[in-house]
Amino acid sequence: MLLSVSDVTVQFGGVTAVADLSLQVDRGELIGIIGPNGAGKTTLMRVISGLVRPTSGSILLNGQDVTGWTIDRRVRSGLALAQQIVKPLATFTLAENVALACGSRRMGSPWQAMTTVDRNAELQRGRELLELVGIAAAADDYPSAVPLGYLKCLELARALALEPELILLDEPLAGLNQAEAAQMADRIASLVTESRSIILIEHNLREVIRICPKLFVQDQGRYLDFGATEEVMANPKVRAAYLGEGAI
Amino acid sequence: MAYEVILLTTMAIMVLFALSLNVITGFCGQVSLGHAAFYGIGAYVGAMLTKAGWPLLIALLPAAGIAGLIGFFVGLMSLRVRHDFLAITTMGIAFLFVGFVRKQEWLGGEIGISGIPAFGFGRIGLLVVALACAGLFAAVTVYLKRSWMGFGFDSIADDEDTARILGIDVPRFKLWAFVIGTAGAGVAGALYAHHVRYIGPDSFGFVESVTVLAMVIIGGIGSVWAVALAAAVLSVLPLWFQFIDDYKLLIYGLLVFAVMRFSPNGIAGALQSFRRRLR
Numbered sequence: 001m002l003l004s005v006s007d008v009t010v011q012f013g014g015v016t017a018v019a020d021l022s023l024q025v026d027r028g029e030l031i032g033i034i035g036p037n038g039a040g041k042t043t044l045m046r047v048i049s050g051l052v053r054p055t056s057g058s059i060l061l062n063g064q065d066v067t068g069w070t071i072d073r074r075v076r077s078g079l080a081l082a083q084q085i086v087k088p089l090a091t092f093t094l095a096e097n098v099a100l101a102c103g104s105r106r107m108g109s110p111w112q113a114m115t116t117v118d119r120n121a122e123l124q125r126g127r128e129l130l131e132l133v134g135i136a137a138a139a140d141d142y143p144s145a146v147p148l149g150y151l152k153c154l155e156l157a158r159a160l161a162l163e164p165e166l167i168l169l170d171e172p173l174a175g176l177n178q179a180e181a182a183q184m185a186d187r188i189a190s191l192v193t194e195s196r197s198i199i200l201i202e203h204n205l206r207e208v209i210r211i212c213p214k215l216f217v218q219d220q221g222r223y224l225d226f227g228a229t230e231e232v233m234a235n236p237k238v239r240a241a242y243l244g245e246g247a248i
Numbered sequence: 249m250a251y252e253v254i255l256l257t258t259m260a261i262m263v264l265f266a267l268s269l270n271v272i273t274g275f276c277g278q279v280s281l282g283h284a285a286f287y288g289i290g291a292y293v294g295a296m297l298t299k300a301g302w303p304l305l306i307a308l309l310p311a312a313g314i315a316g317l318i319g320f321f322v323g324l325m326s327l328r329v330r331h332d333f334l335a336i337t338t339m340g341i342a343f344l345f346v347g348f349v350r351k352q353e354w355l356g357g358e359i360g361i362s363g364i365p366a367f368g369f370g371r372i373g374l375l376v377v378a379l380a381c382a383g384l385f386a387a388v389t390v391y392l393k394r395s396w397m398g399f400g401f402d403s404i405a406d407d408e409d410t411a412r413i414l415g416i417d418v419p420r421f422k423l424w425a426f427v428i429g430t431a432g433a434g435v436a437g438a439l440y441a442h443h444v445r446y447i448g449p450d451s452f453g454f455v456e457s458v459t460v461l462a463m464v465i466i467g468g469i470g471s472v473w474a475v476a477l478a479a480a481v482l483s484v485l486p487l488w489f490q491f492i493d494d495y496k497l498l499i500y501g502l503l504v505f506a507v508m509r510f511s512p513n514g515i516a517g518a519l520q521s522f523r524r525r526l527r
Contacts, residue, residue: 107400
């Protein structure tokens with residue numbers, strides 16, 4: 001088991017954002033997490049990545065309990081996160097943004113970082129990854145000079161640069177038009193390998209249903225369903241959560 | 249000749265002091281308003297040791313070490329705060345240092361330490377040591393900037409949350425910046441103590457912290473050569489033109505204001521955009 005989320009609860013003051021959720025992810029899986037607004041999807045993602053500490057429950061990555069680990073430690077252990085709101089390093093070119101991620105493992109120790117100067121291999125790898133996600137032409141541009149679609153691709157390239165076993169993608173299709181969203185969705189699906197899994201949070205149900213073999217559904221912070229996409233989408237409770245009780 | 253030697257020594261010490269702050273504020277983006285405290289720690293450690301018979305060249309090591317060690321703990325305490333809160337926290341360190349030294353009889357209290365031994369190789373010898381230390385520290389910081397550590401510092405200065413998401417151990421990098429920067433300030437302080445041969449708590453107050461920060465800002469945050477240039481010029485201006493000394497803070501303030509208004513990246517940024525226009 002690559003990832004095991006067990007009985008996770010997250011409370012912000014008196015508000016329970018995530019209640020008693022459990023999720024298991026094997027290697028080579030592409031799992032879509034869906035749910036209406038306020039379902040707690042992003043909170044669950046932030047708990048898995050280490051940006052939010054759960055009130056209770058545990059997270060195991062590769063069998064290791066990472067519940068108390070910081071995000072950078074989880075990243076160096078095989079996890080990558082692409083956030084809903086793109087956050088490029090504004091003073092770095094796109095190639096440098098990716099190169100930094102390529103070299104992140106040598107950043108685990110400041111001493112190692114201090115004694116290493118050469119960046120050419122990482123910059124080259126950064127350009128290759130930008131080409132893979134289709135934005136190689138903008139490699140030397142700064143984030144402020146490229147459109148949102150490019151920045152979404154940059155997030156993906158940076159996540160790949162970390163050579164992760166598990167990639168968490170938070171609404172990578174948000175803000176993209178239909179054609180761009182379809183292209184990005186295909187790209188995401190093509191990144192799943194035997195050793196790499198992806199968890200995708202997305203509101204674009206059409207694309208999620210198209211590319212994800214399995215879905216995990218949340219509503220108001222609680223578990224609703226988990227299983228093969230067709231079965232989950234046929235579940236009346238899921239349809240009710242999305243379309244309202246009267247629609248079914 | 250003696251006057252020029254004094255000017256150059258002052259210049260070299262201030263360049264070292266400003267470059268040490270540049271590692272923390274310029275490279276790593278951590279605003280410090282209490283850097284003079286570490287300058288003071290180095291000065292007191294150096295003065296006490298040479299008064300106890302240590303040669304200055306040896307005393308520079310504990311001056312750097314103790315300033316760096318205290319810098320480590322201050323850095324550790326500052327990890328949970330950012331931006332304005334970090335500035336206020338570090339400002340508190342400056343006041344704490346002065347308040348502590350004032351009450352310590354063994355450190356000379358309010359009166360300070362006088363009769364600090366002259367450097368064995370005379371004023372020119374001290375100038376050579378100061379120039380060597382400033383040059384060495386400048387070379388180290390240029391190297392740091394080019395290394396992966398500099399790459400990491402840049403990312404933290406840009407956006408530390410994103411740096412974390414890219415796997416960078418932000419707290420450890422910040423601590424290294426604090427240790428390197430405060431150790432450099434410690435050496436500058438020890439040299440200063442042997443340059444003026446008298447130190448008191450007021451030599452390392454909040455005004456000195458703001459003055460050195462002004463040098464970094466005017467030079468161009470993060471640029472080694474521009475910060476060195478700004479520190480060299482601004483440190484000797486009051487000595488060249490006596491009337492400036494009375495209005496030093498006013499002039500520094502106006503310069504910082506002008507930089508913020510017209511070239512937020514300082515001299516380095518202004519020259520860079522000038523070069524871009526020429527192309």
